[in-house]
Amino acid sequence: MVTIAETVTTEVAKVVDEPWLLSHAWIIPALMALSFVLILFFGRRLPKRGAEIGIPAVVAAFVMSCVAVVQWVQHVDELVEGEGGGGEALRRLGRSFVAAGGEGAISIRPITDSFTWWSNGLVKFDIGIQIDGLAVMMLFVVTLISMLVHIYSTAYMEHDERYTHFYAALSLFTASMLVLVIADNSLMLLSGWELVGLCSFMLIGHWWEEKPNTNAALKAFLTTRTGDIGLLLGVIVTFFAAGRTFNIVEINEAALAGKGGHTVWLIGASLLLLGIIGKSGQFPLHTWLPDAMAGPTPVSALIHAATMVVAGVYLGARMYGVFWQGFSIADGGMNAMAIIGAITIIVGACLAFVQNDIKKVLAYSTISQLGYMVLGLGVGAWVGAIFHLFTHAFFKALLFLGAGSISHSGSHHSFDMRKDMGGLRKFMPITFVTFMIGSLALAGIAPLAGFWSKDEILATAGQSGFHFFQIVGIIGAVLTAAYMTRCVYLTFFGEYRGHGHPHESPKAITVPLIVLAVFSVLAGFANAAVLGIEKFVEYVEPRYAFPPVIIPEFETTLAAVSVMVVLASIGVASALWFRREELGPLRGLTERNALARAGYTFLVNKYYLDDLYTDGVVAGVKGPLARATYWFNQNVIDAVPNGLGRIVPMLGRSLYDHVDQGTVDAAYNGLAKETGQAGGLLRRLQSGQVQRYALLIVFAIAIFSIALMLAR
Amino acid sequence: MLLNQFLILAAILFGIGMYGVLVRRNGVLVLMSVELMLNAVNLNLIAFSARLQETSGQVFSLFVITIAAAEVGVGLAIILLLFRNFRSPDLDEVHQMKG
Numbered sequence: 001m002v003t004i005a006e007t008v009t010t011e012v013a014k015v016v017d018e019p020w021l022l023s024h025a026w027i028i029p030a031l032m033a034l035s036f037v038l039i040l041f042f043g044r045r046l047p048k049r050g051a052e053i054g055i056p057a058v059v060a061a062f063v064m065s066c067v068a069v070v071q072w073v074q075h076v077d078e079l080v081e082g083e084g085g086g087g088e089a090l091r092r093l094g095r096s097f098v099a100a101g102g103e104g105a106i107s108i109r110p111i112t113d114s115f116t117w118w119s120n121g122l123v124k125f126d127i128g129i130q131i132d133g134l135a136v137m138m139l140f141v142v143t144l145i146s147m148l149v150h151i152y153s154t155a156y157m158e159h160d161e162r163y164t165h166f167y168a169a170l171s172l173f174t175a176s177m178l179v180l181v182i183a184d185n186s187l188m189l190l191s192g193w194e195l196v197g198l199c200s201f202m203l204i205g206h207w208w209e210e211k212p213n214t215n216a217a218l219k220a221f222l223t224t225r226t227g228d229i230g231l232l233l234g235v236i237v238t239f240f241a242a243g244r245t246f247n248i249v250e251i252n253e254a255a256l257a258g259k260g261g262h263t264v265w266l267i268g269a270s271l272l273l274l275g276i277i278g279k280s281g282q283f284p285l286h287t288w289l290p291d292a293m294a295g296p297t298p299v300s301a302l303i304h305a306a307t308m309v310v311a312g313v314y315l316g317a318r319m320y321g322v323f324w325q326g327f328s329i330a331d332g333g334m335n336a337m338a339i340i341g342a343i344t345i346i347v348g349a350c351l352a353f354v355q356n357d358i359k360k361v362l363a364y365s366t367i368s369q370l371g372y373m374v375l376g377l378g379v380g381a382w383v384g385a386i387f388h389l390f391t392h393a394f395f396k397a398l399l400f401l402g403a404g405s406i407s408h409s410g411s412h413h414s415f416d417m418r419k420d421m422g423g424l425r426k427f428m429p430i431t432f433v434t435f436m437i438g439s440l441a442l443a444g445i446a447p448l449a450g451f452w453s454k455d456e457i458l459a460t461a462g463q464s465g466f467h468f469f470q471i472v473g474i475i476g477a478v479l480t481a482a483y484m485t486r487c488v489y490l491t492f493f494g495e496y497r498g499h500g501h502p503h504e505s506p507k508a509i510t511v512p513l514i515v516l517a518v519f520s521v522l523a524g525f526a527n528a529a530v531l532g533i534e535k536f537v538e539y540v541e542p543r544y545a546f547p548p549v550i551i552p553e554f555e556t557t558l559a560a561v562s563v564m565v566v567l568a569s570i571g572v573a574s575a576l577w578f579r580r581e582e583l584g585p586l587r588g589l590t591e592r593n594a595l596a597r598a599g600y601t602f603l604v605n606k607y608y609l610d611d612l613y614t615d616g617v618v619a620g621v622k623g624p625l626a627r628a629t630y631w632f633n634q635n636v637i638d639a640v641p642n643g644l645g646r647i648v649p650m651l652g653r654s655l656y657d658h659v660d661q662g663t664v665d666a667a668y669n670g671l672a673k674e675t676g677q678a679g680g681l682l683r684r685l686q687s688g689q690v691q692r693y694a695l696l697i698v699f700a701i702a703i704f705s706i707a708l709m710l711a712r
Numbered sequence: 713m714l715l716n717q718f719l720i721l722a723a724i725l726f727g728i729g730m731y732g733v734l735v736r737r738n739g740v741l742v743l744m745s746v747e748l749m750l751n752a753v754n755l756n757l758i759a760f761s762a763r764l765q766e767t768s769g770q771v772f773s774l775f776v777i778t779i780a781a782a783e784v785g786v787g788l789a790i791i792l793l794l795f796r797n798f799r800s801p802d803l804d805e806v807h808q809m810k811g
Contacts, residue, residue: 688806688808688809689803689810690803695734698734
């Protein structure tokens with residue numbers, strides 16, 4: 001290490017040309033914004049009602065994002081190669097140099113382009129872009145998922161009366177999300193953040209004719225707004241703490257240097273964390289996300305699984321210096337961010353057990369997985385968290401689109417797993433296979449995407465001294481596997497319980513599913529440490545104004561343990577659910593049936609033994625042995641899954657009733673009621689008579705004038 | 713120079729205007745009272761401008777006159793619409809915006 005450090009003396013000196021598209025990346029969101037305007041004005045008059053503008057625009061945005069990815073990789077390679085002989089080693093070791101406080105580690109600045117919108121005194125308000133590995137990765141994910149959702153919606157939303165508005169809102173959402181991603185200052189990030197919130201509101205309430213949908217939209221909007229108060233204050237605090245700048249790189253630099261003392265950064269980080277809690281569905285503000293499932297399913301896949309809800313995680317990653325300094329992540333031990341993430345993992349996963357609506361299972365699962373990302377950021381697993389964001393986007397979008405495919409073609413527009421699904425694997429083979437891949441990736445089975453990213457978080461947590469959070473993560477993985485088994489079982493196995501005529505979905509729906517399934521299998525190999533591939537470490541992780549996070553070693557034991565417990569969990573859960581299925585509600589008969597079968601076996605044995613009557617030992621042993629085995633089977637082996645099966649839903653139900661509904665929701669309801677009463681008192685003041693208002697104004701001015709004169 | 717006289721005159725005009733705005737029921741008269749108040753302010757501006765040998769006061773009063781013209785244009789249009797809808801210029805009848 002030392003020798004390589006010596007070969008590089010200063011910060012990278014070589015100046016390379018900035019790739020054109022990277023310094024003009026604003027074109028990508030601008031394109032989507034243009035698409036929004038065009039659809040809004042001309043969409044209704046076009047033969048395909050707006051889809052023919054939205055889809056080409058998002059495909060072009062996706063192609064440009066791919067080019068941006070390639071250009072960023074080349075840009076990094078070029079800078080690293082420029083360092084002479086040590087280049088290759090530096091590319092791999094660049095970060096550990098920083099970690100070891102190594103001087104002269106390669107520092108790759110993000111590509112920026114900005115102009116001052118207006119300035120007032122010393123304060124500048126900039127509009128600008130900041131492109132680095134993280135931004136490029138997000139561009140790729142957002143445009144890819146958005147493109148697939150656009151295509152999927154042509155079939156899913158086909159007969160919708162507000163089809164054009166749906167496409168307009170999708171375009172606006174994509175544009176806003178891309179603005180959030182490439183923003184170079186916290187104010188612009190905040191604008192993008194609010195715009196995606198607005199689009200989320202519009203799309204959750206897309207079918208506003210039904211009251212629950214508008215309520216869900218309002219709940220989502222107001223709950224995330226609660227968190228946004230924290231975000232806004234956090235932006236203000238970091239602005240002053242960093243010496244009057246909104247620029248994110250400068251804020252990170254100031255935070256890492258500890259400018260102005262630790263306390264101010266602790267306050268800033270806590271306030272920003274509140275924003276993350278609201279947007280990314282963390283406990284205790286997670287309640288909006290399951291309700292948000294009232295929106296159309298493609299929207300749930302795009303906004304409430306893959307992109308908007310990870311905006312909070314993205315904020316955490318983007319302003320990581322603030323969190324690193326504020327929560328003293330380097331010291332190990334407890335911090336608010338990791339604790340919130342850990343609580344969310346367990347709470348979300350337990351709730352997923354008691355839902356009968358397939359989208360709500362997935363929503364609680366999303367909450368739980370977002371908990372992983374926040375926990376990852378809280379324990380210093382920056383790469384793990386972002387990598388999990390990347391893989392989760394694919395398999396969770398896949399699961400949601402799969403659920404949409406089921407409701408579109410299998411269950412007659414219902415999402416109730418108990419009443420309208422079951423046995424769909426025979427009718428919808430493509431949906432079944434892709435959904436299985438998504439579930440296994442989510443559960444974290446070895447070569448699929450979820451395994452690698454979850455393992456990266458858990459390994460980093462362990463190696464940075466956060467053993468408690470590592471254990472929480474493993475428990476979360478066990479629960480995830482169990483509830484996904486239940487979900488898959490209820491949906492695809494057993495007998496069909498619905499009343500429709502299930503069939504496979506059209507190509508516009510299955511092709512996105514297949515594409516996402518391929519990504520769910522392969523995405524994990526982008527950063528498979530054990531195979532020596534660390535693309536996220538090389539290209540995504542910032543090399544400038546970034547704290548010294550560790551690169552975890554791959555731990556075979558940890559990986560083996562996590563896969564084993566997940567497999568065991570799937571085994572136990574499927575044993576439970578497949579048995580339950582056999583006779584469904586006729587539970588008592590299961591016992592009798594099993595007894596009858598045992599008796600039958602017993603009889604056969606007896607007849608068998610009759611021939612060997614003389615062999616008393618065999619006769620003496622076989623009967624009791626069979627009975628003993630049966631007893632062992634019933635009382636010991638089955639007791640575990642049965643007990644687990646009873647306890648976990650009970651736990652989940654009581655959490656749902658007491659914590660989720662009783663405490664968290666009750667607090668919001670109380671707040672709303674108080675506000676309503678206060679409004680009732682104030683409305684008397686609003687008489688509607690202009691002259692009375694004028695009189696009040698005159699009195700107010702008179703009082704202020706007198707006060708001013710007395711104060712002199 | 714006479715300053716007090718101007719200020720007293722302006723204060724009286726302003727008071728009359730305010731009385732009109734608060735008490736008169738006819739919308740047109742309320743608008744006229746607003747004009748009275750604005751012109752009282754103009755008088756003050758010009759009086760101080762002359763006293764302090766400073767032209768910005770007169771520039772201000774030109775602005776006020778311009779804006780007052782625009783305000784009357786909009787105000788009269790509103791009153792006209794009110795009259796069409798309520799068949800009376802009485803402002804007390806227009807209390808539909810109460811909470």
